[in-house]
Amino acid sequence: MSTADIQAVHWRLCHLLANSAVALVPDSTTPDTSFWTCFAELADANLVTPAVCSRLQREDSYGAISDDFRDYFQAALAWNTARNQEIQKELARAIQTLNDREIVPVLLKGAAYINDQVYPDAGDRILGDLDILVPEHQAGLAQSVLSSLGYVPDGPPHMDYEQHHHREPLRNPACQAYIEIHQEAISPPLTQLLSATDLIRDARVLEKDGMSYALPSPTHAALISFVHSQLIDRCDANARINIRSMMDVAHLNARYGAAIDWNGILGLMESNGLAQSLRNYFCDLQEFAGLGLSPESSHNLRARMHCYMIGATLKYGFLQRFVSFLDNMSAWRIDERYGTGPSFVEIQLARARHLISMVRSALRKEGSG
Secondary structure (H helix, E strand, C coil): CEEEEEEEEHHHHHHHCCCCCCCCCCCCCCCCHHHHHHHHHHHHHCCCHHHHHHHHHCCCCCCCCCCCHHHHHHHHEEEEEEHHHHHHHHHHHHHHHHHHHHCCCEEHHHHHHHCCCCCCCCCCCCCCEEEEEEEHHHHHHHHHHHHHHHEEEEECCCCCCCCCECCEEEEECCCCCEEEEEEECCCCCCCHHHHHHHHHHCEEEEEEEEEEEEEEHHHHHHHHHHHHHHCCCCCCCCCCCCCCHHHHHHHHHHHHHHHHHHHHHHHHHHCCCCHHHHHHHHHHHHHHHHHCCCCCCCCCHHHHHHHHHHHHHHHHHHHHHHHHHHHHCCCHHHHHHHCCCCCHHHHHHHHHHHHHHHHHHHHHHHHHH
């Protein structure tokens, strides 16, 4: 497919998942196999294939799709529905056991979305780790409780979790569940945007099916989604759209509406020097998914240029690689990897070290090829 066609597929996938009023197919002509191949590959790469199937079913849009692709989408949704049901049963078992020790966990991200019916179908959202937050003084006890249920540590061997915002991921070998126990919802140095104390204070405690658990307030749920996709995962710096995160925000907005205080989030970002990232986000979501979370008057020139940059990186692959290289060499990334702190000299030395490492890695790949 041409780069223009790939951009169109990307645009239409985003609009479809954001429930925007846009036809999947631009005209009455049935797309060829290359269109659906690109569409399915993009959905797979962004972990949204089950949601695509669910959306197509609700819109009765299968008429333009060949039987092979329809069967593929339906199989993905059926597989993920069964997987999510198994994981939810395991999460319920974990919550009940935590409750027995007087721990009421706050569910974060995907675990919260599924348990608060943010998505219309339980199989729409692929779940990764189950993120739960508990007060710091209960984190050790929570880990012991989960260990008694058969969970074992399963984090990367090189990771130091002593100063981390969550404990080492725990895996239950008997099922597909991974659980991360958080002491903070957001990793340093962005923890000041939302402390665990504030999140727990504003969370909604639910009593359901013999369980007690809490969910973040709508505003905090939206804030966490934005911070993780745009700042921690660096989508803003790399001029990328995180399609699954965009889908999450679209469903959060549909579920909670005016209960999400986007102006309050913007004020928080302004007080922390991060307002431009949120303005970029508003503009990106409007352009690529039809989501109007803020007045267009808030889309300043830099935000519009960010949209153009995303479009350019979709069109020209080498530009995406160049933007990623610049981000990898940024002071933020260098400090994250090498712990340089703000020292200019230390940052430059670490940059040189990192560049040498990248060159060596590229030469090894060329040699093995």
